[in-house]
Amino acid sequence: MSKLAIIGGTGLSKLVNLERVRKRVVKTPYGEPSSPITFGELNGVDIVFMARHGYGHNIPPHRINYRANMWALKEVGVTDVVAIAAVGGINRSMPPASLVLPDQLIDYTWGRASTYFEDDLEHVTHIDFTTPYSVELRKKIKRAMYKAEIAVFDKAVYACMQGPRLETAAEIIKLERDGCDLVGMTGMPEAALARELALNYACCALVVNWAAGLEGGEISMRDIEGHAEAGMIKVEHLLKVLVYE
Numbered sequence: 001m002s003k004l005a006i007i008g009g010t011g012l013s014k015l016v017n018l019e020r021v022r023k024r025v026v027k028t029p030y031g032e033p034s035s036p037i038t039f040g041e042l043n044g045v046d047i048v049f050m051a052r053h054g055y056g057h058n059i060p061p062h063r064i065n066y067r068a069n070m071w072a073l074k075e076v077g078v079t080d081v082v083a084i085a086a087v088g089g090i091n092r093s094m095p096p097a098s099l100v101l102p103d104q105l106i107d108y109t110w111g112r113a114s115t116y117f118e119d120d121l122e123h124v125t126h127i128d129f130t131t132p133y134s135v136e137l138r139k140k141i142k143r144a145m146y147k148a149e150i151a152v153f154d155k156a157v158y159a160c161m162q163g164p165r166l167e168t169a170a171e172i173i174k175l176e177r178d179g180c181d182l183v184g185m186t187g188m189p190e191a192a193l194a195r196e197l198a199l200n201y202a203c204c205a206l207v208v209n210w211a212a213g214l215e216g217g218e219i220s221m222r223d224i225e226g227h228a229e230a231g232m233i234k235v236e237h238l239l240k241v242l243v244y245e
């Protein structure tokens with residue numbers, strides 16, 4: 001039996017349609033997760049929800065305890081994780097309001113606790129990460145997107161930047177040269193930790209702004225939050241269909 005968790009990012013600190021909601025504080029060997037874990041029913045199906053930045057959206061990307069978050073989800077029996085992420089669009093065919101299922105990523109972050117395999121080891125472990133997102137889970141999300149009549153972009157490279165600042169225009173030109181289509185700040189080490197714990201993990205990215213320099217002007221937090229809020233209505237619609245896949 002699979003058990004689905006949704007990790008909510010910017011614009012999604014709670015699921016409005018969740019019923020019979022319970023919260024549980026989960027302790028982990030890696031410290032505290034971003035928030036207590038929420039259990040509830042979405043469209044009659046039991047799911048788990050976690051607010052990546054905390055329920056008050058007050059934990060910046062580089063301070064998120066990714067190890068504790070993923071450990072806590074595993075601990076409560078989760079098998080599948082759909083990570084919702086607000087991103088900037090680099091690829092011109094992915095404008096704000098697009099929902100994208102990246103199939104690859106490049107990690108540009110530094111200094112984050114990014115593995116469970118470092119202390120008290122009997123031997124060194126290198127996980128395979130050729131395909132960073134679960135093929136099966138991406139198929140399920142894709143089916144749900146068709147059913148929910150949401151346009152599907154399912155080939156994209158996600159660039160994970162350190163943040164919390166946004167990028168310079170030159171950094172975005174470099175990312176584009178690197179082959180990146182989307183830019184965010186929270187996709188790593190989350191995806192790698194999920195793989196270390198043998199969780200099926202996929203990212204559902206909502207484009208909330210054109211990446212720096214693509215439109216000429218500055219990017220304001222207000223614009224990002226406005227697009228995130230509007231886009232999350234689409235995400236909530238998708239999730240209600242996804243629970244039946």
Ligand code: HPA
Pocket residue numbers: 086087088089161166167183184185208209210211212224
């Ligand atoms: N860059 C990095 N992270 C983001 C962006 C961006 O433009 N928009 C939302 N998250």
